[in-house]
Amino acid sequence: MKILLKIAWRNIWRNKGRSVALLTAIVIGLWAGVVTVGLMTGLLDQRIDNLIDSEIAHLQAHHPEFREEHRPEMVLPDVTELTTWLDENQSVRSYTARSIVEGMFQSPIKTSGVRIMGVDPERERNTTTFHENLVSGDYVDTDIRNPVILGLELAEEHNIEIGNRIVLTFEQLDGELASAAFNVSGFFRSGSTHYDRGNVIVHIMDLQELLSEKPVFHEIAVVLHDIEEAESVVMAINEQFDGLVAQTWDQLSPELGTIVLLGSFMLFIVTMIIMIALAFGILNTMLMALFERIREIGMLISIGMSRIRVFFMIVLEAVMLTITGAAVGMLFAWGTIAILNREGVDLALFAGGIEEIGWPTVIYPAITLGEFFSITVVVITMTLLATLYPAYKAFRVNPMEVEKDT
Numbered sequence: 060m061k062i063l064l065k066i067a068w069r070n071i072w073r074n075k076g077r078s079v080a081l082l083t084a085i086v087i088g089l090w091a092g093v094v095t096v097g098l099m100t101g102l103l104d105q106r107i108d109n110l111i112d113s114e115i116a117h118l119q120a121h122h123p124e125f126r127e128e129h130r131p132e133m134v135l136p137d138v139t140e141l142t143t144w145l146d147e148n149q150s151v152r153s154y155t156a157r158s159i160v161e162g163m164f165q166s167p168i169k170t171s172g173v174r175i176m177g178v179d180p181e182r183e184r185n186t187t188t189f190h191e192n193l194v195s196g197d198y199v200d201t202d203i204r205n206p207v208i209l210g211l212e213l214a215e216e217h218n219i220e221i222g223n224r225i226v227l228t229f230e231q232l233d234g235e236l237a238s239a240a241f242n243v244s245g246f247f248r249s250g251s252t253h254y255d256r257g258n259v260i261v262h263i264m265d266l267q268e269l270l271s272e273k274p275v276f277h278e279i280a281v282v283l284h285d286i287e288e289a290e291s292v293v294m295a296i297n298e299q300f301d302g303l304v305a306q307t308w309d310q311l312s313p314e315l316g317t318i319v320l321l322g323s324f325m326l327f328i329v330t331m332i333i334m335i336a337l338a339f340g341i342l343n344t345m346l347m348a349l350f351e352r353i354r355e356i357g358m359l360i361s362i363g364m365s366r367i368r369v370f371f372m373i374v375l376e377a378v379m380l381t382i383t384g385a386a387v388g389m390l391f392a393w394g395t396i397a398i399l400n401r402e403g404v405d406l407a408l409f410a411g412g413i414e415e416i417g418w419p420t421v422i423y424p425a426i427t428l429g430e431f432f433s434i435t436v437v438v439i440t441m442t443l444l445a446t447l448y449p450a451y452k453a454f455r456v457n458p459m460e461v462e463k464d465t
Contacts, residue, residue, distance in 0.1 A: 067375035085384030093392035097424035116280035162229030177266030196245025206244035210255025338445035345449035
């Protein structure tokens, strides 16, 4: 075997130009593929993390029909029992209760439909990172009366500035309409223009005073120590409490579940496209080398070299060439991803369209060791498959026919 390895390595460099060209193709192909996968993975991970960390958390509990109807009277029953259970559960890191109603946003310019969310500032900070989206002004725990923070897009549409007064109109639990003046304390930018146009945040106490005579909650968002425990915690809540339904993050946002599946599928597609292209390059190179060395192979067989050794010699040449190129390509890709992960890839040129659908405009590529390993396995597998035909042709060489032809 050691002798075969030496012969195979020397045979690779007998035609340096061809070998270098194939190595270059392998390096560039793998580098481009791995970086593309890294960008895609980073983009998808950021979208998922942003939604989970800043808004939906790991799981939520609602009235069974609230998410479909969004009626103000569809409140969570017996919140005290649920919050006590959450306080005692070791899997729960933090939680926050919210009051949510659909309403109208009135400014001197026009009226817009919005979702009004009442939050507990302290619990919201401990549970989500939404407060980090504040781009100017103060959060809703400021000292001003009836503070409200608006999405930057909504504020620009209504020509609103910090300190201006706006009117929110919504339905109370008894079915009557309520209107109240709120003072703009700050602006937020979530990364999704659709969300920023359609949501306003107020203090939960201010909203509840207008909704009902007693505290009411429409949503409880929960963050766990380990996101993998979300399904088991949801099952426990649904089994122990009546009149509510708990759902995991991927049930709350099917988009996120689709993104996870899309990421795995796209990784497979991109990898396979690159590997198939490389496989044809390897097949072409090995066939050219075989036809150039057909007399030499016939002579080796004539002097006693077994056909099996000839077969493995051809396979080893392709595998060694590919592994060399793959190692260099992977090294370059790792370095590129490390640099881009630190600096980020700014897509500000396409910010309008990207933010409209809630995707980040600065991407930080990321790729796992598992993905590196998977790509390496696919490289070696495709190389072996591409080499089988040239190796089989070498195996079938007839020394007598070679002599006649030459």
